[in-house]
Amino acid sequence: xxxxxxxxxxxxxxxxxxxxxxxxxxxxxxxxxxxxxxxxxxxxxxxxxxxxxxxxxxxxxxxxxxxxxxxxxxxxxxxxxxxxxxxxxxxxxxxxxxxxxxxxxxxxxxxxxxxxxxxxxxxxxxxxxxxxxxxxxxxxxxxxxxxxxxxxxxxxxxxxxxxxxxxxxxxxxxxxxxxxxxxxxxxxxxxxxxxxxx
Numbered sequence: 386x387x388x389x390x391x392x393x394x395x396x397x398x399x400x401x402x403x404x405x406x407x408x409x410x411x412x413x414x415x416x417x418x419x420x421x422x423x424x425x426x427x428x429x430x431x432x433x434x435x436x437x438x439x440x441x442x443x444x445x446x447x448x449x450x451x452x453x454x455x456x457x458x459x460x461x462x463x464x465x466x467x468x469x470x471x472x473x474x475x476x477x478x479x480x481x482x483x484x485x486x487x488x489x490x491x492x493x494x495x496x497x498x499x500x501x502x503x504x505x506x507x508x509x510x511x512x513x514x515x516x517x518x519x520x521x522x523x524x525x526x527x528x529x530x531x532x533x534x535x536x537x538x539x540x541x542x543x544x545x546x547x548x549x550x551x552x553x554x555x556x557x558x559x560x561x562x563x564x565x566x567x568x569x570x571x572x573x574x575x576x577x578x579x580x581x582x583x
Contacts, residue, residue: 467524494532515547
C-alpha cells in the first residue's frame, strides 16, 4: 500500500536543496491551505520546464532552443570563453561583472571517486570547440575546492593544447574583509598568489 498523498507531496518537496522535513511540511500545508491556485500554477510551469528545457549545444547552459540566447548573440566577444561548473555560476558572473564573452558549463567537476571524468563534464565537446579556433583566452572559473582546482588544471592543459591562453579567477581575501577573520587556507592562498602593485 502506498503512502497517503499528503505524505507523498511532502516527500516530493524534499527533493529541493535545503528543504528538510519541517520546511517541506510548511510548504505543502501552505499550498493546500492558502494557495491552491499558486500550487497548481507551480506544478504546471514545473512540468513544462522539465519537459522543454534542455542544454545549449554550444555552451551546455540551460536553454529552450538548440542554441541559447548568449551563444546566438552577435554582441558577445567570441575570443573569450569562461568555463564554469554550473549554470548558477554562469548566472552569478553575468550579473556581477561586465564580462561580455561566451561560456562553457561543465555541470560538475572532476571527481573520479564519484565516477565523474572528462567525458561527463563535456570536455571532449570543449576540445572540439577550441579546435574550431577563434578563442584566444579561456577564463577558468571553477570553485576553489580540491576538485575545482583539479578540474581547472585539466581544463588549462586542454586550452594550452589548442593554443588558447588559460587564466584563472583570483582567490583570496574578500573586499572589505579583515585578515584576522579570514580562514587560514584562504589567507595562505592569497599570500602565495600576491601580485605587484602597479
